[in-house]
Amino acid sequence: METEIKQVQKVDTGAFANEQWPINDKKYNFLPQRETFYFGVYSGGEIIAYAQTEIRGGIAETRSLLVKDGLQGQGIGTKLLQHVENWAKQEKKCRKSVVKTSSGWPKTVHFYEKLGYAKDATLSDYYYGVDWYFMSKQL
Numbered sequence: 561m562e563t564e565i566k567q568v569q570k571v572d573t574g575a576f577a578n579e580q581w582p583i584n585d586k587k588y589n590f591l592p593q594r595e596t597f598y599f600g601v602y603s604g605g606e607i608i609a610y611a612q613t614e615i616r617g618g619i620a621e622t623r624s625l626l627v628k629d630g631l632q633g634q635g636i637g638t639k640l641l642q643h644v645e646n647w648a649k650q651e652k653k654c655r656k657s658v659v660k661t662s663s664g665w666p667k668t669v670h671f672y673e674k675l676g677y678a679k680d681a682t683l684s685d686y687y688y689g690v691d692w693y694f695m696s697k698q699l
């Protein structure tokens with residue numbers, strides 16, 4: 561069969577949800593089942609910290625956890641991540657919370673370890689040429 565590869569626009573994989581595509585396999589259920597939620601910490605009407613958490617298959621993956629410059633190291637990030645963990649466990653029945661960080665952010669690695677996260681895997685020389693840690697915690 562002659563083929564040609566082209567760069568295309570994003571296709572919603574739901575468009576492939578018929579028996580001609582290997583997407584209906586109940587074992588893996590590839591159809592999109594992910595939801596993303598956003599959390600903000602406010603003080604005086606102003607946002608001072610933010611987190612973005614994707615829920616999928618019983619896992620809550622938090623990305624973009626950010627505390628505003630000048631307000632870090634005061635317990636705000638801890639409070640926010642713990643809120644997200646409790647919410648994911650109670651509201652979304654998640655059994656695990658996961659985060660990714662890197663050797664370029666040693667203070668952040670320490671932050672997660674302090675909150676009970678452990679390194680599940682390290683990908684060496686990954687994004688931006690540093691080692692990346694995949695960390696998790698049972699909820």
Ligand SMILES: CC(C)(COP(=O)(O)OP(=O)(O)OC[C@H]1O[C@@H](n2cnc3c(N)ncnc32)[C@H](O)[C@@H]1OP(=O)(O)O)[C@@H](O)C(=O)NCCC(=O)NCCS
Pocket residue numbers: 623624625626627628631632633634635636637638639660661665667668670671674
């Ligand atoms: C990492 C981050 C979310 C932690 O939130 P925080 O409110 O600063 O942290 P808390 O005050 O709740 O926790 C303090 C602990 O985190 C550590 N920590 C991590 N990053 C820190 C920072 N930039 N400033 C101060 N403490 C930091 C401290 O060492 C402290 O542990 P210790 O008391 O044993 O020294 C925040 O510092 C931040 O936004 N950092 C930059 C962005 C980032 O790395 N985001 C994570 C993306 S993977």
